[in-house]
Amino acid sequence: MAKNDDQGVAAVKSKRPTISDVAAAAGVGAATVDRVLNGRARVKPETARRILQAAEAINYRAANILRERVKEVEQQQKLGFLLLKQSCLFYQGLGRELKHASVQAGHQPVLTYMEDLRPDVLAAALDALAGKVDAVALPVADHPQIRQVVRALYERDIPVVTIVSDLGTAERMGFVGLDSRMAGRTAGWAVARLSQKPGKVGILLSSHRYACQDTCEVSFRSYFREKAQDFHVVEALISLEEPRLAQEGTLELLELHPDLVAIYVTGGGVEGVIDALRSSPRAQEITVVCNELTDLTRQALADGIVDLVISHPLPALAEKTVDMMVRAIGAGKGFRPEMVTLPFELFTAENIEPTGC
Numbered sequence: 001m002a003k004n005d006d007q008g009v010a011a012v013k014s015k016r017p018t019i020s021d022v023a024a025a026a027g028v029g030a031a032t033v034d035r036v037l038n039g040r041a042r043v044k045p046e047t048a049r050r051i052l053q054a055a056e057a058i059n060y061r062a063a064n065i066l067r068e069r070v071k072e073v074e075q076q077q078k079l080g081f082l083l084l085k086q087s088c089l090f091y092q093g094l095g096r097e098l099k100h101a102s103v104q105a106g107h108q109p110v111l112t113y114m115e116d117l118r119p120d121v122l123a124a125a126l127d128a129l130a131g132k133v134d135a136v137a138l139p140v141a142d143h144p145q146i147r148q149v150v151r152a153l154y155e156r157d158i159p160v161v162t163i164v165s166d167l168g169t170a171e172r173m174g175f176v177g178l179d180s181r182m183a184g185r186t187a188g189w190a191v192a193r194l195s196q197k198p199g200k201v202g203i204l205l206s207s208h209r210y211a212c213q214d215t216c217e218v219s220f221r222s223y224f225r226e227k228a229q230d231f232h233v234v235e236a237l238i239s240l241e242e243p244r245l246a247q248e249g250t251l252e253l254l255e256l257h258p259d260l261v262a263i264y265v266t267g268g269g270v271e272g273v274i275d276a277l278r279s280s281p282r283a284q285e286i287t288v289v290c291n292e293l294t295d296l297t298r299q300a301l302a303d304g305i306v307d308l309v310i311s312h313p314l315p316a317l318a319e320k321t322v323d324m325m326v327r328a329i330g331a332g333k334g335f336r337p338e339m340v341t342l343p344f345e346l347f348t349a350e351n352i353e354p355t356g357c
């Protein structure tokens with residue numbers, strides 16, 4: 001067998017090797033070799049390296065060009081980011097940081113924002129974006145349709161990294177975000193300490209499908225069961241990331257509960273909560289804890305509408321996400337899933353910088 005192999009290589013070397021010869025030696029199609037040689041379309045780094053090794057083995061005349069192309073493929077990856085509503089200030093800021101971190105690391109960011117958050121629409125968008133990039137990161141609702149796409153992408157060697165909110169499937173390559181249990185209990189501590197008196201406490205979520213928000217709610221309630229039993233956390237209201245629904249929910253809380261003393265906003269729609277409180281004479285009586293420092297929540301802190309903001313450190317979140325994505329691309333299925341927990345930032349009216357600084 002070894003003799004026959006040697007004869008095959010010798011036969012190739014005896015004539016001027018072609019793209020077809022390189023393709024045969026690398027075990028790929030001629031079109032794939034052409035894509036690497038001419039930089040026509042995305043090719044996985046491991047495939048490009050295999051093509052280069054085959055070209056060098058048969059003394060392909062354009063091996064030097066292939067070598068440069070492989071360097072380009074290895075150096076720059078296309079990193080896809082599927083983010084939620086672009087109208088949300090938090091996701092605007094996160095998108096900017098992810099772009100910056102990608103470019104700083106020498107890679108090409110591809111951002112897609114989703115206004116329609118139905119699981120089937122998100123799943124289709126994830127699958128479509130994955131066809132254009134080398135890896136994808138996204139904050140995601142834990143839904144069977146989305147998990148199914150993530151598993152399929154794993155089989156196609158396209159890593160998926162979850163950010164902000166995790167996904168319950170082993171096929172995702174890792175998670176970068178906060179300790180939601182700690183964040184929820186910190187919110188509970190703040191409400192118990194800052195409220196003028198015990199009473200009813202409202203809580204708003206975008207959806208229980210977001211694991212981070214669900215965990216925040218559970219841990220928020222657990223704090224009061226253990227440490228402050230004279231407060232009563234009422235049934236959670238769902239905003240679906242819609243400011244209008246959050247505003248309506250806040251007005252409903254104020255109307256139904258004259259003894260309401262605090263509101264905890266775990267997800268999107270905080271604009272609606274702030275608008276509702278600005279129109280209420282009870283605003284200064286209500287302790288408000290919410291997530292993510294933006295221009296809007298910064299101003300609300302300064303105005304005394306919001307008392308505490310629990311926030312992701314966006315630059316660190318973006319850098320860790322990009323680093324994990326790139327390493328997962330290089331390792332393929334050999335990548336061991338990672339959990340990167342970032343320390344959250346706490347902001348009050350006393351430690352914020354003015355807008356624009």
